[in-house]
Amino acid sequence: MANPLADKYADRIQKHMSKYPDKRSAVMPLLYIAQEEYGWLSPDAIVQVAEICEMDPTQVKSIAGFYTMYRESPKGKYWLQVCTDLPCALKGADQFHHDLLAHLGIEEGGTTDDGMFTVEHVMCLAACDRAPMLQCNFGYVENLDMDKMKELLDKWRKEAEAYANAD
Amino acid sequence: MTHIILREKDVPNIRELDVYLANEGFDGLKKAVSMKPSEVIDEMKRSNLRGRGGAGFPTGIKWSFIPQSEPVKYVVVNADESETGTFKDRQIMENNPYQMIEGALICAYAIQATAVYIYLRGEFWDIAHDLDERIEAARAQNLVGDDILGSGYSCEVYTHLGAGAYICGEESALLNSLEGLLGQPRVRPPFPAQKGGGLYKEPTVVNNVETLANAPYILRVGGEKFAELGTQQSTGTKVICVSGHVNKPGNYELEMGKHTFRDLIFEMAGGIPDGKGIKAILPSGGSGPIVPATDEVLDTKLTYEDCQSIDTILGSASVMILDETVDITWAASKMTKFFKHESCGKCTPCREGTFWLDKVIDRILRGEGKRSDVELINNVAANMQGTTLCALGDFAANPILATIRHFPEDFYAHVDGDDEKAPVKAAGD
Numbered sequence: 001m002a003n004p005l006a007d008k009y010a011d012r013i014q015k016h017m018s019k020y021p022d023k024r025s026a027v028m029p030l031l032y033i034a035q036e037e038y039g040w041l042s043p044d045a046i047v048q049v050a051e052i053c054e055m056d057p058t059q060v061k062s063i064a065g066f067y068t069m070y071r072e073s074p075k076g077k078y079w080l081q082v083c084t085d086l087p088c089a090l091k092g093a094d095q096f097h098h099d100l101l102a103h104l105g106i107e108e109g110g111t112t113d114d115g116m117f118t119v120e121h122v123m124c125l126a127a128c129d130r131a132p133m134l135q136c137n138f139g140y141v142e143n144l145d146m147d148k149m150k151e152l153l154d155k156w157r158k159e160a161e162a163y164a165n166a167d
Numbered sequence: 168m169t170h171i172i173l174r175e176k177d178v179p180n181i182r183e184l185d186v187y188l189a190n191e192g193f194d195g196l197k198k199a200v201s202m203k204p205s206e207v208i209d210e211m212k213r214s215n216l217r218g219r220g221g222a223g224f225p226t227g228i229k230w231s232f233i234p235q236s237e238p239v240k241y242v243v244v245n246a247d248e249s250e251t252g253t254f255k256d257r258q259i260m261e262n263n264p265y266q267m268i269e270g271a272l273i274c275a276y277a278i279q280a281t282a283v284y285i286y287l288r289g290e291f292w293d294i295a296h297d298l299d300e301r302i303e304a305a306r307a308q309n310l311v312g313d314d315i316l317g318s319g320y321s322c323e324v325y326t327h328l329g330a331g332a333y334i335c336g337e338e339s340a341l342l343n344s345l346e347g348l349l350g351q352p353r354v355r356p357p358f359p360a361q362k363g364g365g366l367y368k369e370p371t372v373v374n375n376v377e378t379l380a381n382a383p384y385i386l387r388v389g390g391e392k393f394a395e396l397g398t399q400q401s402t403g404t405k406v407i408c409v410s411g412h413v414n415k416p417g418n419y420e421l422e423m424g425k426h427t428f429r430d431l432i433f434e435m436a437g438g439i440p441d442g443k444g445i446k447a448i449l450p451s452g453g454s455g456p457i458v459p460a461t462d463e464v465l466d467t468k469l470t471y472e473d474c475q476s477i478d479t480i481l482g483s484a485s486v487m488i489l490d491e492t493v494d495i496t497w498a499a500s501k502m503t504k505f506f507k508h509e510s511c512g513k514c515t516p517c518r519e520g521t522f523w524l525d526k527v528i529d530r531i532l533r534g535e536g537k538r539s540d541v542e543l544i545n546n547v548a549a550n551m552q553g554t555t556l557c558a559l560g561d562f563a564a565n566p567i568l569a570t571i572r573h574f575p576e577d578f579y580a581h582v583d584g585d586d587e588k589a590p591v592k593a594a595g596d
Contacts (some may be wrong), residue, residue, distance in 0.1 A: 062349060067331045078580060090410075
């Protein structure tokens with residue numbers, strides 16, 4: 001069976017495989033690669049990763065479902081994970097999360113109609129001294145308020161448009 | 168005080184290898200490889216350093232559990248930092264990363280490990296990629312890889328990213344996750360240090376980032392000198408994460424036993440915003456019992472033993488401050504939602520217990536609870552204690568029991584229209 005991930009990312013996969021005495025240990029880094037390629041972990045992506053790691057697709061699927069950073073469904077271009085855990089909440093994170101959803105006109109876990117932003121709340125991200133904060137894809141944005149957030153949303157939207165126009 | 172761990176406060180740019188090397192960097196490893204491995208372990212034992220991840224287990228003793236006769240052994244650095252309110256390991260890895268790498272290599276040499284795996288929580292994506300580059304920079308100086316510093320000892324250092332699961336900070340769950348299994352705790356014994364219990368069934372030391380970052384200093388100055396810092400039972404310094412209602416949240420590295428909660432909150436962290444009063448302290452994130460901010464508590468010294476004397480724990484020292492406006496029932500709900508979300512689902516008391524605690528506390532918060540619901544919470548939480556494979560079940564139960572014990576009025580304020588008037592007795596009382 002064709003395995004586009006194995007072909008396209010042969011070097012990176014090999015690099016991860018070489019760290020561990022067994023192939024199974026590479027499942028987590030490979031799920032990240034699959035997510036990078038397809039934007040989310042589709043059933044086909046799961047099968048490909050399973051094949052490379054010599055695992056059962058069901059086992060890979062259970063691992064994908066166990067963690068919060070693997071996308072089991074398509075998300076917005078900017079995946080915003082707002083920490084609303086206690087230290088952030090003491091600094092107004094619940095209100096911030098609520099205002100952000102209202103500003104974008106979506107529900108918790110929802111995605112804007114243009115496919116740009118998904119907002120979810122998450123547990124402690126180890127940045128409690130810079131609350132409120134969120135994780136945008138793989139980077140942290142800290143010491144937030146709604147004014148700052150609106151500027152960032154505008155900036156990201158423009159960046160995405162510029163990127164799309166450049167194609 | 169000169170910092171031992173947060174050295175970037177004294178030496179700018181110590182995150183760069185040349186700066187680190189110019190400031191005693193890797194002198195501890197040099198010293199270590201000139202000694203016998205068993206002598207390195209003895210040095211660590213003399214320091215009486217206790218694990219900084221939360222449990223406070225003596226580090227040298229942990230290292231000495233590794234059977235030297237086994238050919239394959241591992242060191243795993245626990246950089247999964249996920250305890251609510253904890254953000255010290257992140258700062259160490261961002262600002263003084265080589266000290267952690269050096270500490271891990273000292274441990275590796277002491278137990279003659281074949282490889283070091285640094286397990287980072289997935290959210291530390293950038294840090295992991297930065298560490299990969301730094302490991303290569305260290306390799307170029309013969310500090311990582313084959314024949315380290317010409318000692319004949321070889322060891323690889325790898326990073327591994329988790330993907331968002333608190334439970335993977337529990338050492339046996341972490342090992343499962345690293346092996347590509349579900350990140351759920353293992354039945355022990357065998358313990359990680361034993362054959363059959365560690366990574367890939369090989370003897371393994373799992374240490375926290377801050378713990379290992381102490382090792383270079385201990386080797387450099389000697390265990391006895393290190394033990395002069397702090398108290399007999401709490402030697403050295405501790406990086407304390409302060410968050411919540413303070414003017415200057417952040418990490419403060421303090422010599423243990425020299426400062427009280429009052430010093431920490433009002434001097435270092437700048438006091439409570441808007442001149443408000445302080446109501447309660449969570450000294451160890453979401454998993455340690457809450458304490459009311461009485462004079463007795465505020466005058467308690469920051470050590471393992473002093474925190475124990477006020478019925479809480481120092482743990483990972485993630486100190487959250489709650490001002491007088493906070494409804495403790497709400498805080499209890501936040502902590503419970505955390506543990507409900509993070510319960511891995513393997514043990515029934517934890518999986519079901521966190522679910523029901525959350526349901527009942529929510530009911531109380533909505534004003535639909537009964538007086539007997541407060542007793543129900545105590546009952547559910549008491550049935551989670553000591554009944555699970557890992558400590559998460561206890562972590563989820565203990566704080567709730569303590570919130571009710573210390574702040575019953577916050578709970579009862581929500582349950583007007585009582586159906587019964589029996590006084591609530593907290594479990595364990």
